[in-house]
Amino acid sequence: MTIPYKLVDLTHPLTASTPSWDNSCGFNHTTLLDYADCTSEVKFRVQGINMPAGIGTHMDAPAHCDSQGKTIDAISLQDCLAPCVVIDISEKAHETYLCSMQDILNFEKQYRPIHSGDFVIIHTGWSRHWLTPAQYRNNLQFPSVSKEVAQLLIGRDIAGLGIDTLGPDTPESGYPVHQIILGQGKYLVENVANADLLPPVGSAILVAPLYIFGGTEAPVRLIGFIERSRESRDDG
Structure with missing residues (x-):
């Protein structure tokens, strides 16, 4: 079956070297039973995983920093499928760069206003360091x-905010973006991959977290959708 969309995987694969907030080896993938040890006629490999919930490309639910906020299982599917806008600041972003009001206003002037229900990705270009975890974490x-x-985006009534770094805040800031976005019942997606493969406007996104009851964080498969007709127009 052919679908009228090009799919873009915006997810980093989980490995033992996946960068983590606390600089630990956060993802462990083990074989519990291998083919050679399986006594049934059909041979199986059975695996187990051990990891913090907030690792790799993952969602922060409102409950991550709001005791009264929604948990992962309470976020509706409708809120996980949204129009997507990508704000590209990669040419000027550096390790202490803050995405500014002017960056957002410049984007809106060039493309379109951010609409209610949009999922907004801040494309900093930092994901280029993903395969060198120490540089990606960068203390x-x-x-x-x-x-x-964050306040502006809440005023625009976005569905959620994504970024291609470990998070939209650094520790010394006091986590205002987490407080503002999650405190208003929206969600965050951190460690976005391949944001450069999406157009600034005109795509859609599906955020598919592990369906964890009571979860405050969860790994996601993040998928972008680009209309094939749009892709043809852009190429032409």
């Missing part, structure tokens, strides 16, 4: 988002 110094931008 928790990476491009992030200003408090004013």
